[in-house]
Amino acid sequence: MTLSYGVGNLEIPELDQTAEYLNLLGTENYSFNEFKNKLQKIGTSMSCSVDKNYFYISLKGFDKNFTESIKLVNEFVLNVKADEDKIKILIDSAESSRKIENEQPSTIGRALRDFVSMGDKSYYLRRMSVDDIKATEPNEYIKFFNKAMDYELDIMYTGKLSFNDVSSILKDNMALNPRPIKSNSPVDIEMKKYTNDLVYIVNDNQAVQSQIYFSVSGENINSKDRFISKAYNKYFGSGMSSIVFQEIREFRSLAYSAWGFYVRPNRNGKRGDFVGYVGCQADKTIDAISVFKDITFNMPEKPERIDQIKSSLIQTINSERPNFRQYPSIVRDWKRMSYFEDPRKKQVNYFKKMSFDDIIRFQKKNIENKPMVITIYTDMNQVNMTELSEYGEIIVLEKSDFIN
Known part of the structure; x- marks a missing residue:
């Protein structure tokens, strides 16, 4: 069973450390070890976690001990005790x-991309800094926990007990908020809208490889665009048969990794964005950028692949059956995104009828010849900066600008 509160680290960044801290605590009545022993005696485990949208209390155990497990969760929720x-x-x-982050070029490149597209909403800036953690009193984490529990709660159970039994046990043995704060989750972080070509670069004299990201602001998305974007992603930038893989890696050997896809918002009516990536040797940076930008805006057309794309998309939907324990959270998210039946049914029907022209129209509407922003983490000594300036105004940043 999972208790899923409708707020995550996007709205309350301190919940990352809060979840980690709670997993180390006992209660006013039981020490950490005593509380864990009580759970273990009935074959139950409990843990807290968080993502950008939700705060979770996860419970695993036996149905025969469900009531006792809920009583212990309630003990923790009401009486958790801070430990300095x-x-x-x-x-x-x-x-x-x-x-570890400072030693991983891939993480630094990703953090640079996120800063340029999201600003201070980037995970690497909105999270607590080490100094923040040092300055935070133990009881403040308990307050953050209580704040999370003020939000709407989804209780997701999988097991053999009936709905009525689970509902009755919860009502009788757990304190539930009668007037919760309405959840905004799942939340879409609105990316910056690009109006000019720009190049953001961070220098590292020790970097052997370049981490290069490409971003293009698309248009507001509707249900049809949502379907077509999956076909576009399959054709252009996902997998070994994609245009990106063949043009960048197979034909030219310019990169050790490359992809490109259109990122869809959770809800229709909001803007989508194209994001691409190339990881290459530093001395191949200019060539990689040149080819990637060219194929993104002047996409090679291979209409003979449409049947393979349609078949692959439909086969993926049919074969990716979720684990039964995932059903509650999947249905919850569908409902929050205003779906009242499995949206994949309409996807399959659309894929059966779609044509290659649909992919072309989508690319022209959302990507072709729009301003492109490029972010690069590399050794600038190995990059021709004059040639790089042809791709937009160059802005030099430091790691401290986008990682706390």
């Missing part, structure tokens, strides 16, 4: 993760 000694674990964990 455990704060050091949070600090050490954050310092360790920052050290």
